[in-house]
Amino acid sequence: MTAKPQSVEDFHARLHEVSEGLPKRMRQCADYLAANTDRVALSTVAELATGAGVAPSAMMRFCQIMGYSGYSDMQQIFRAAVSSGLPDYASRISALRDRGADSPSALLAEFVDAGRGSLETLANKVDAAALDQAVAALAGAEMIHLAGLRRAFPVSAYLAYAFEKMGHPAMLHDGVGALQQAASIRIGDALIATTFTPYSDETVALIQTCVDRDIPVVVLTDSPLGPVQGASVLTLPVAEADVGAFRALSATHCLAITLAVAVGAAKSRAS
Amino acid sequence: MTAKPQSVEDFHARLHEVSEGLPKRMRQCADYLAANTDRVALSTVAELATGAGVAPSAMMRFCQIMGYSGYSDMQQIFRAAVSSGLPDYASRISALRDRGADSPSALLAEFVDAGRGSLETLANKVDAAALDQAVAALAGAEMIHLAGLRRAFPVSAYLAYAFEKMGHPAMLHDGVGALQQAASIRIGDALIATTFTPYSDETVALIQTCVDRDIPVVVLTDSPLGPVQGASVLTLPVAEADVGAFRALSATHCLAITLAVAVGAAKSRAS
DNA sequence: ACTTCAATGGAATGTTTATTCCATTTCATG
DNA sequence: CATGAAATGGAATAAACATTCCATTGAAGT
Numbered sequence: 001m002t003a004k005p006q007s008v009e010d011f012h013a014r015l016h017e018v019s020e021g022l023p024k025r026m027r028q029c030a031d032y033l034a035a036n037t038d039r040v041a042l043s044t045v046a047e048l049a050t051g052a053g054v055a056p057s058a059m060m061r062f063c064q065i066m067g068y069s070g071y072s073d074m075q076q077i078f079r080a081a082v083s084s085g086l087p088d089y090a091s092r093i094s095a096l097r098d099r100g101a102d103s104p105s106a107l108l109a110e111f112v113d114a115g116r117g118s119l120e121t122l123a124n125k126v127d128a129a130a131l132d133q134a135v136a137a138l139a140g141a142e143m144i145h146l147a148g149l150r151r152a153f154p155v156s157a158y159l160a161y162a163f164e165k166m167g168h169p170a171m172l173h174d175g176v177g178a179l180q181q182a183a184s185i186r187i188g189d190a191l192i193a194t195t196f197t198p199y200s201d202e203t204v205a206l207i208q209t210c211v212d213r214d215i216p217v218v219v220l221t222d223s224p225l226g227p228v229q230g231a232s233v234l235t236l237p238v239a240e241a242d243v244g245a246f247r248a249l250s251a252t253h254c255l256a257i258t259l260a261v262a263v264g265a266a267k268s269r270a271s
Numbered sequence: 272m273t274a275k276p277q278s279v280e281d282f283h284a285r286l287h288e289v290s291e292g293l294p295k296r297m298r299q300c301a302d303y304l305a306a307n308t309d310r311v312a313l314s315t316v317a318e319l320a321t322g323a324g325v326a327p328s329a330m331m332r333f334c335q336i337m338g339y340s341g342y343s344d345m346q347q348i349f350r351a352a353v354s355s356g357l358p359d360y361a362s363r364i365s366a367l368r369d370r371g372a373d374s375p376s377a378l379l380a381e382f383v384d385a386g387r388g389s390l391e392t393l394a395n396k397v398d399a400a401a402l403d404q405a406v407a408a409l410a411g412a413e414m415i416h417l418a419g420l421r422r423a424f425p426v427s428a429y430l431a432y433a434f435e436k437m438g439h440p441a442m443l444h445d446g447v448g449a450l451q452q453a454a455s456i457r458i459g460d461a462l463i464a465t466t467f468t469p470y471s472d473e474t475v476a477l478i479q480t481c482v483d484r485d486i487p488v489v490v491l492t493d494s495p496l497g498p499v500q501g502a503s504v505l506t507l508p509v510a511e512a513d514v515g516a517f518r519a520l521s522a523t524h525c526l527a528i529t530l531a532v533a534v535g536a537a538k539s540r541a542s
Numbered sequence: 543a544c545t546t547c548a549a550t551g552g553a554a555t556g557t558t559t560a561t562t563c564c565a566t567t568t569c570a571t572g
Numbered sequence: 573c574a575t576g577a578a579a580t581g582g583a584a585t586a587a588a589c590a591t592t593c594c595a596t597t598g599a600a601g602t
Contacts, residue, residue: 023549042312042350045590055551060591071590072558079313082353102540104406104533105399111525112394116387119521123383128376135375151432154425154524161422162517246433248528250390250521253425254382257519262375269373294579315559326581331561342560343588 004067004074008037008081014066025054029062041078045071107243114241115250121239122251134234134259137216139266141190143169147206148194155194155220155249155256162260168267173206185209190216192259194252196240199227207233218259220252275338275345279308279352285337293336296325300333312349316342378514385512386521392510393522405505405530408487410537412461414440418477419465426465426491426520426527433531439538444477456480461487463530465523467511470498478504489530491523 005011012034019030032052033040039048049059060071068074138144144163148156156172163170171184185191191210195203204227210217211230219226219235226235238255240247276282283305290301303323304311310319320330331342339345409415415434419427427443434441442455456462462481466474475498481488482501490497490506497506509526511518 025550038354042354044588046588056590057551057592058549061550083309083313102536103399104402104529105397107533107536108397108402108526108529109394111529112390115521115525116390119383119387119390123380126376126379128374131375131379151429151436153432154429157428158422158425158520161424165422165516244532245436246528246532248521248525249429250386250519250524251383253521253524254386254519255379257517258375258379258382261515261517262378265373265378296580316561317559327560328562328581329579332579 006077008077011037011066011077018065025058026062026065028052028054029059033062037078040075041082110243111248114243115248118239118241118248118251119254121241122254125237125239126255127236130234130236131258131262134218134236135262135266137234138190138192138218138259138263141216142186142188143171143190144263145171145173145185145189145191147173147191147203149200149203151249152194152196152200152203152220152252155252156192158253159192159256159260162257163264166260166264168264185213185215187213187215190218192218192220192256194220194256195227196222204228220255277348279348282308282337282348289336296329297333297336299323299325300330304333308349311346312353381514382519385514386519389510389512389519389522390525392512393525396508396510397526398507401505401507402529402533405489405507406533406537408505409461409463409489409530409534412487413457413459414442414461415534416442416444416456416460416462418444418462418474420471420474422518422520423465423467423471423474423491426523427463429524430463430527430531433528434535437531437535439535456484456486458484458486461489463489463491463527465491465527466498467493475499491526 005014015030015034019027022030029052032048036048036051039051043051045056045059049056052059063071063074066074146156146159146163153174156174160170160172191207193203193207199221207217207219207228211228211232214232217228217230217233219228219233221227221235221237222240224235224237226233226237229235236255238252240249240251276285286301286305290298293301300323303319307319307322310322314322316327316330320327323330334342334345337345417427417430417434419425424445428445431441431443462478464474464478470492478488478490478499482499482503485503488499488501488504490499490504492498492506492508493511495506495508497504497508500506507526507530509523511520511522
């Protein structure tokens with residue numbers, strides 16, 4: 001007999017384990033729980049059963065299949081996860097806001113909250129398949145070029161640092177000295193461009209050049225459409241929450257560093 | 272009769288409203304709830320009452336003082352806040368991880384989770400008073416100098432963008448062309464230095480120069496002690512979670528942009 | 543078509559938890 | 573010090589809920 005899953009991760013593993021060869025109603029329970037794991041902490045068996053379209057007793061039986069003594073036993077795991085997830089974040093945020101509308105603390109609360117929201121949205125909205133494709137396209141490149149100006153520049157700069165640290169050839173197109181760096185992009189290379197609306201002309205022009213030459217481009221941007229469409233262009237949209245006229249770019253940085261590390265891992269696996 | 276608070280914010284407002292002229296036991300309830308708001312969603316009256324050191328019936332009465340019909344009625348508000356706070360973040364994260372240990376999606380889940388954790392830690396650990404001091408010190412400066420190399424460079428670059436956008440004089444010490452930019456720091460200016468262990472020599476040297484000349488320095492760093500101590504140095508520590516050898520710097524960026532916007536707001540209020 | 547056994551739904555049960563009520567205490571006031 | 577009103581704690585009650593049991597259904601094998 002397998003021991004009962006002690007963490008949310010274990011739970012999903014177990015769910016996957018038992019998912020085959022399950023009778024109809026039990027399968028409904030499994031599917032519903034897989035898609036609505038977060039509801040378990042706060043719902044009653046009856047609510048959950050209704051959601052899954054089964055009788056409460058069926059849900060009870062499923063809990064036992066999963067290895068728990070009953071529903072309450074299972075719920076404990078998820079309640080623990082919730083309460084450790086936000087130890088006292090919510091109260092701290094309101095405490096910071098309470099220091100006054102214009103105080104730096106209140107501002108920090110806004111940015112932290114916006115950043116957290118953006119990260120969650122990123123996790124919820126990201127197209128895993130597109131991400132895989134982007135990594136594959138970049139992993140095939142000799143050298144990776146990095147474009148991003150004005151507020152997108154820090155993202156490119158960070159990518160440059162990451163690639164350097166992994167020993168991967170990369171070039172930051174920073175426009176220093178107004179040199180024409182575009183000419184250094186060769187067949188077999190790839191471009192990661194970061195740009196937000198309103199798109200900067202230089203970055204759009206650089207992407208267009210690459211598209212014309214059929215060089216792979218991965219675009220990090222804030223609109224699903226992106227600045228340029230084309231056969232060799234892969235757009236990864238990131239919804240970033242604003243605070244006034246500014247945004248913290250937490251989600252964009254996250255996606256960027258993920259790309260870099262994933263490409264590095266793919267390369268080292270290939271060699 | 273005041274209507275019952277419909278949100279966690281309303282709740283705190285109401286708590287403050289009634290906080291004076293309360294009998295002893297009711298005051299205990301108020302104090303405990305103010306400090307442990309996050310527990311309400313998952314606890315029973317009995318648990319809460321024990322925590323506050325009162326009888327369950329006292330806690331019930333307090334719920335009614337707050338305007339609710341009873342404990343369950345009050346709890347609803349907090350449960351709603353929890354479930355909207357994590358729509359299905361937790362399940363998405365595990366779904367992303369499920370795509371395979373080495374997949375880009377799993378990596379993204381790691382970085383998003385790390386970023387979120389860092390932001391929460393920032394909100395919980397930040398010293399609001401130190402933040403106020405830092406803003407005050409910077410708001411008095413003619414020009415703000417920005418130092419940060421290697422992985423700290425993106426943070427400085429972003430600060431440079433923010434100050435430029437607000438029309439505030441700022442100079443990014445980027446080391447391009449190995450020019451000695453240190454000489455441009457004048458009495459009446461201030462420095463924001465970002466550096467992580469192991470600290471880069473150039474940045475430490477620049478901070479030291481400023482300390483020697485009694486020029487205000489705000490340091491964003493990952494250790495509470497910071498690279499340099501001194502009368503004119505104010506260290507703002509940021510605990511940033513690592514993913515392997517990399518970190519996403521979400522919290523540092525958040526703190527940086529907060530500093531910049533708060534300084535901008537302070538300046539425009541003064542003029 | 544018949545038998546058998548797993549699967550299922552619904553009703554009955556027992557437990558936990560909220561809520562109310564009342565006897566007792568505490569405190570302020572005359 | 574006496575009296576009344578507010579406050580309090582604990583026990584009684586009621587509601588919500590998890591859990592179990594059993595009769596019925598459905599499916600597989602003979």
